[in-house]
Amino acid sequence: MRIEATIPDNRATALVQLAAELQLSRSQLIDEALALFVKAVLEVRRGRRLVMLDPSTLQPTCELATPTLAALEWAQRPVNLELPDSAIEDMKKLMNTAPAPNTRLREAAKRTRQ
Amino acid sequence: MSDFPFLTSTIEPGDAVAGFSCGIHPLDEYFSRHAISNEAAGIGRTYVFRRRNEDDPSLPVILGYYTLSMALAETAKVAQVIEGKLPKYPMPVALLGRLAIDKRAQGRRYGELLLLDALKRILDASMILGCTGIIVDAKDESAERFYTRYGFVTITRDQWPRRQFLPIATVRTAFEERETL
Numbered sequence: 001m002r003i004e005a006t007i008p009d010n011r012a013t014a015l016v017q018l019a020a021e022l023q024l025s026r027s028q029l030i031d032e033a034l035a036l037f038v039k040a041v042l043e044v045r046r047g048r049r050l051v052m053l054d055p056s057t058l059q060p061t062c063e064l065a066t067p068t069l070a071a072l073e074w075a076q077r078p079v080n081l082e083l084p085d086s087a088i089e090d091m092k093k094l095m096n097t098a099p100a101p102n103t104r105l106r107e108a109a110k111r112t113r114q
Numbered sequence: 115m116s117d118f119p120f121l122t123s124t125i126e127p128g129d130a131v132a133g134f135s136c137g138i139h140p141l142d143e144y145f146s147r148h149a150i151s152n153e154a155a156g157i158g159r160t161y162v163f164r165r166r167n168e169d170d171p172s173l174p175v176i177l178g179y180y181t182l183s184m185a186l187a188e189t190a191k192v193a194q195v196i197e198g199k200l201p202k203y204p205m206p207v208a209l210l211g212r213l214a215i216d217k218r219a220q221g222r223r224y225g226e227l228l229l230l231d232a233l234k235r236i237l238d239a240s241m242i243l244g245c246t247g248i249i250v251d252a253k254d255e256s257a258e259r260f261y262t263r264y265g266f267v268t269i270t271r272d273q274w275p276r277r278q279f280l281p282i283a284t285v286r287t288a289f290e291e292r293e294t295l
Contacts, residue, residue: 047156063124071239076156079185079209081249083277087269088189091205091279094267095246098283101291105264109288112230 040064044072121231122161125149125179129162134176136214138253144212145179158183158211161235163228178215178224180232185209185249206244207279208236211251225260233285240282247282251275 007015019029040050050069051060083091101109130146149160163178165171186204210232215224236248250266252258253275258268266278 065124067235067238068242070159070235071243073156073159077183078206079158079183080204081185081187081207081209081277083187083189084270084272085189087277087279088187088205090267090269091187091207091247094279094281095283098281098287099265101284101288102265105284105288106291108226108230108264109292112227112234113292 040069041072044069047076049073120235121227122163122180125153125160125162129176132176133174134179134214134216135218136178136220137217138214140253141212141214144181145214149179149181152181158209161231163224163231173219174216176216177219178213178228180213180228181211182232182235183209183211184243184245187249205246208239208245208248209251210236210248213250226264229261229264234289237282237285237289240286245282248280248285250278250280252278 015026015029018024019026022029024032043050050064052062052064053059054061127150130150134145135142145160152158153160158181160179160181162176165173165175165177169177185207187207188204210229213225213228213232215228233248236245239245248266249269250261252261252268258276258278261278261280262268264280265284266280268276269279270277
């Protein structure tokens with residue numbers, strides 16, 4: 001199957017450099033990366049975590065996380081929030097007519113880009 | 115992985131004994147005693163903001179933290195659901211249960227940095243999970259004022275912590291505008 005994807009420029013540069021360095025085609029590299037990610041998703045869905053092990057101690061040295069994996073982990077055990085009817089109604093109204101971000105939020109989001 | 119430069123990373127065992135203190139006992143106690151075990155049990159996640167190279171070296175190693183989990187918001191009264199006045203199914207939301215800055219690092223707008231970090235994580239997650247918005251638990255009036263400044267609306271007023279809500283669409287718009295700059 002042939003697929004097309006849009007990725008950030010820096011990621012594309014890294015992909016090209018890594019493929020050259022490992023003497024792999026881009027397709028091979030993407031195929032392996034996807035296989036690893038699919039495995040990670042399956043393991044996280046089983047409640048497992050993705051960590052790097054120190055070969056000398058076999059102890060975890062760091063945990064690997066992506067927004068997707070973190071999201072899957074949060075979804076494992078959702079908390080039940082029992083709210084008053086008025087709160088649910090307020091939430092519904094806000095969702096149906098979501099307000100535009102206020103100046104403070106807009107400016108703060110802008111600053112994260114700098 | 116996101117190209118957003120997240121400031122935080124997940125809590126590690128050594129963090130709990132790093133001397134974090136925001137001055138609010140329940141938040142300090144949660145971080146030092148419960149955050150690691152809750153993380154291991156999969157009950158929410160704790161993201162830690164560590165001192166960076168460019169920060170004042172006299173600042174503590176842990177500058178702040180926040181906790182995130184997914185939640186299902188539902189009404190306590192079944193009758194109105196049956197009558198069709200309220201949604202039949204629980205509404206999936208992200209719960210930003212705690213957000214704290216070490217008292218030695220306060221006054222540097224780190225609270226805003228942490229809030230935006232959390233909102234971006236939630237926005238990323240909302241692309242693959244159902245998420246109608248973000249609920250925060252404001253522990254006191256000062257916290258409620260803080261969240262209100264960014265557009266959160268108080269939805270429970272009878273007791274503390276007060277719950278406040280911001281629709282995910284509002285957050286999405288804020289970050290989309292950021293991308294088009």
